[in-house]
Amino acid sequence: MKKAKPRNPQVDLIETLSLSELTMFCDTNAEWVITLVEHGVVNPIARSAPEWEFTPAHIARARKAARLMRDLGLNVAGVALVLDLIEERDALARKLALMGA
């Protein structure tokens, strides 16, 4: 375990994740991701599940949803509302900050 690892590892920028990749990324199962999509929490590119691709904004949202559901005991509809309200609040806060309020 202690052996030295390379200090400059290979770094990839993640452009998109497929359904199965996002499932692993969120440490969850495919049904959970599909429920998120059905509630509009995340929106994949492409129509049918086998070809779904999730962009970085949606990857970040899915992980946030997973954390909030786990930590606060929310259901998917609840987390969808919370994420929408947080985004609105953050957008307003950014605007206020630049107006010097």
Add this chain to the structure above:
Amino acid sequence: MIDTAHYQALGVPKDASADDIKRAYRKMARKYHPDVNPGPEADAKFKAAGAAYDVLSDPEKRAAYDRFGADWDQPRPEPDQDSRWQGGFAFDERDVNPDMFRAFFDQRGGPRAMRQDQHARLEVALEDAIRGATRTLSLQVPQIDASGHVTLQTRTIDLRVPKGILPGQQLRLRGQGMDGGDLFVEIAFAPHPIYRVEGRDLYVALPVTPWEAALGGKVRMPTPTGPVDLNIPADARQGQKLRLRGRGLPAAQKGDLFAELHIVNPPKLSPEARALYQRLAKEQPFNPRANLGV
């Protein structure tokens, strides 16, 4: 020695019932959850509440805590490790909660063989995201020693932040997670004093004088790659947005830079300016309050 820090963290008295403790914890978790309330203060409160709840929600642990205080778990042959996780800052701090390493600790009896992905979060300056930069990431990595104890070791990784990265984007470092898993690094932007980031677009509040707004013309404005001249149209409005195409974040599809005009009066008018305003007041009929009915 008696310690009440866990009760204080949840804001409950020492004789609180199990239901009161659960209620208090849920309320704290909602209020200070790092995804709801970003910032180090809320994060610290959330972690303290989680650590407190982990102890106080378990009757055995609570009894030991009431009796021995903060050292309640010392004499046990296999100390519970949860309390040692505070300050593992390079982990995605939103992931630090009492459940976080349960799977890990469940297996602490033997060496782990399963590869596991890890997640971390890195805050970068807007300028670094635009130009690309090398950052050093410090990771606190749990290690099991020969006697089965878990210790934290700090590992540093030099990381190339690619030019044009957007907030929320993930970097994958292959093989840098636990036991051959991958390490994912989510990029966040540090707040910037001048620019506001919306997706790949940047916004800047640009102050202009009343006469610059009225007459139009060129004014200097900052952009992340250096100042430029911006052409303001005549009769510009307060809050009007002017777009500089392709001057936003240099992602694959370039973002735009928006200047929002903010009309600012000089703090004190000179006598000459006052005379000019008086002439304007006389010669320019305009009632901005017409739609207020006055």
